[in-house]
Amino acid sequence: MTKKRLRIGIVQMGMSPDPRSNLSKAARMIAEAARGGADVVCLPELFGVQYFPSRRGARPRPETIPGPTTNYLSEAAKASRVVLVGGSVYERSGRRRYNACAVFSEEGAMLGTYRKVHIPQDEHYYEQDYFEPGNSYTVLKTTHGRFGVMICFDQWYPEAARVNRLMGAQVLFYPTAIGHVRGIEETEGDWKAAWERVQVGHAIANSVVVCSVNRVGSEGETTFWGGSFVCDQFGKILLRAGDDEGVFTADCELALGDEIEKGWGFARNRHTATYRRIVK
Numbered sequence: 001m002t003k004k005r006l007r008i009g010i011v012q013m014g015m016s017p018d019p020r021s022n023l024s025k026a027a028r029m030i031a032e033a034a035r036g037g038a039d040v041v042c043l044p045e046l047f048g049v050q051y052f053p054s055r056r057g058a059r060p061r062p063e064t065i066p067g068p069t070t071n072y073l074s075e076a077a078k079a080s081r082v083v084l085v086g087g088s089v090y091e092r093s094g095r096r097r098y099n100a101c102a103v104f105s106e107e108g109a110m111l112g113t114y115r116k117v118h119i120p121q122d123e124h125y126y127e128q129d130y131f132e133p134g135n136s137y138t139v140l141k142t143t144h145g146r147f148g149v150m151i152c153f154d155q156w157y158p159e160a161a162r163v164n165r166l167m168g169a170q171v172l173f174y175p176t177a178i179g180h181v182r183g184i185e186e187t188e189g190d191w192k193a194a195w196e197r198v199q200v201g202h203a204i205a206n207s208v209v210v211c212s213v214n215r216v217g218s219e220g221e222t223t224f225w226g227g228s229f230v231c232d233q234f235g236k237i238l239l240r241a242g243d244d245e246g247v248f249t250a251d252c253e254l255a256l257g258d259e260i261e262k263g264w265g266f267a268r269n270r271h272t273a274t275y276r277r278i279v280k
Contacts, residue, residue, distance in 0.1 A: 007249055008033070008040055011041060012246050013025060013047065021047045026048075027079075031080050032066065040147070042087070046071055047088075052090075055124075064092055065100055070102045077108050085173045086211075088116070099115065100114065117137070127153070137167060139164055143218065145254050146171075148172045148173070161208075171209040172208050184223040184250075200231050207256075207266060212230075216244060224272070226241055227241060
């Protein structure tokens, strides 16, 4: 098969109460990933601020896209000459508020944005208090391949991963903010293990690379578990980070997805007429 190597850079970081400090840290870590040969770099969800949806009644400051944070990310992508999946920001669009991810080219041009579709509403994850759901998915053509972008809670939905694959995605990026919450027992089982397994399943079922980038550190009652990872199109873990800050890279071969589809036919053997109940 024709080799098409892609080096993915992961920025796993913790956030301080100071947005300016978070932005400058992100830029330094993006540059470090670029020096390590990364072609594309991904930041965590809401990387510019501490995770305010952990409580009700917070008063975060939304911003427009383009706006201060995305302008900063544009310059960081241009300075480091990488495609940048810009985590996410709290977006203001008229009277609406979204959790939105902007993606930039190596020249700093904004290639597109994605607004988080699946919005959780659980104890310490009160996102429906702050965000409205987006209504579409985004797959972007870059110099290094076709990238699908989703955000955190989208990770649990196989339908979303499938739609991105049908739109041509070769890699799925998931900027993330998830962790253990003090006082909440994980009665269902190991949350972190399930979180990784479901995404690995998306990779295999859709013959795509999956890159999930989480934050770390303790904020209030939540300890974000890190565990950022990259897996290939047949579920092999190429990189799994621990629970500390760091910059990591992983190499993958995009052509492997085509080879898997040729051999296993997961897409071509679908029977879509039997799936109507999924959207009812």
